[in-house]
Amino acid sequence: MKTLMRVSALALALSASAAVPAALAQAAPPAADSMFRATTLNLSAYGETKVAPDMATITLGVTTEAPTAVEAMQANAQRMSGVVAALRRGGIAEKDIQTSGLNLNPQYRYEENKPPQLVGYQASNMVTVTVHDLKRLGQAVDATVGAGANQIHGISFGLDDQTAAENAAREEAVKALQQKADLYGRATGYRVSRLVSLSEGAASFPIQPPMPMMEFARAAKADTSVSPGQLTVRVDITGLYELTR
Structure with a gap:
């Protein structure tokens, strides 16, 4: 009798444990399963727009040498004060x-075969100058070189507000993505049913090489006229589409 009761209890436990996965399977949402049954298309595309820059950045500095640290710093401060004053006269805030x-x-x-011998000190001071009015850029270039800046790393161009350019690139990216999805759909005999998800990467600006120092200095001596050209703003996106027959 005890043996029969133990067998019955074991059978009941096995039955209950088997019922749990079945119940979980019935309760699981059908979305995941239907996702595997659906025909999907995962694509990437990008959009670009070209826009004229409205600001520029100049990195420049003064390097001085003297027998003592105090003298090197004092000479540097005096020379840099002249450079900053020239920038302000050139219209830079x-x-x-x-x-x-x-x-x-x-x-x-x-x-x-001799130990190093201290011969003096070198002081350097670098500043980053932002020019919001590109009409004043040539004046700023002339002012820095004329006032004694001897460390010039060049000019790079940019945008004060990138929002409009990025949004234009986004629209181009979405158009390109949709066209690509339609093309793949036609080629495979499917129809694009809906856009399931859309993700975006960071907007990018191709790096412009700065004007080299020697070219920069020669330009400044000739009443500089700087041509900013255009910037290319790019946005990359990825989309997942569901296809139907």
Whole structure:
């Protein structure tokens, strides 16, 4: 009798445990299963728009050398004050002149079989200048070189507000994605039913090489006329489409 009861209890437990997965399977939403049964198309596309820049950035600086650290820093500060004053006379606001690097380094002379000999100090001060009125860009270039800036890393162009350019690129990207989906649908005998998901990557601006220092200096001596050209704004997107017969 006890053996029969144990068998019955075991059978009941097995029956209950088997019922749990069945219940879970019935409760599971059909979306995942239908997703696997659906024919989908995963595509990527990009959109580009070209726009004229409305601002520029110049990175420049002053490097000075002197026998002592104090003398090197004082000479550097005096020369940089002249550069900043020239920028302001060129129409650049104080808020658009930002110090981006200030360094003081000892200078050594090296001779064979002798310890390094301290010969002086080098001070450098770099500033990043933002020009919002490109008509003043040539004046700013002339002012920096004429005032004694001897470390010039070049000019790069950009946009004060990228929103409009990015939105135009987004519209082009969506058009390209839809056209690609329709093409694949026709080629495979399907019809695009709906857009399931859409994702976007970061908008990008191709990096413009800055004007080299020597070319920059030569241009400044000739009453600089700078041509900003155009910027290309690109947006990449990925979309998942459901297809039907």
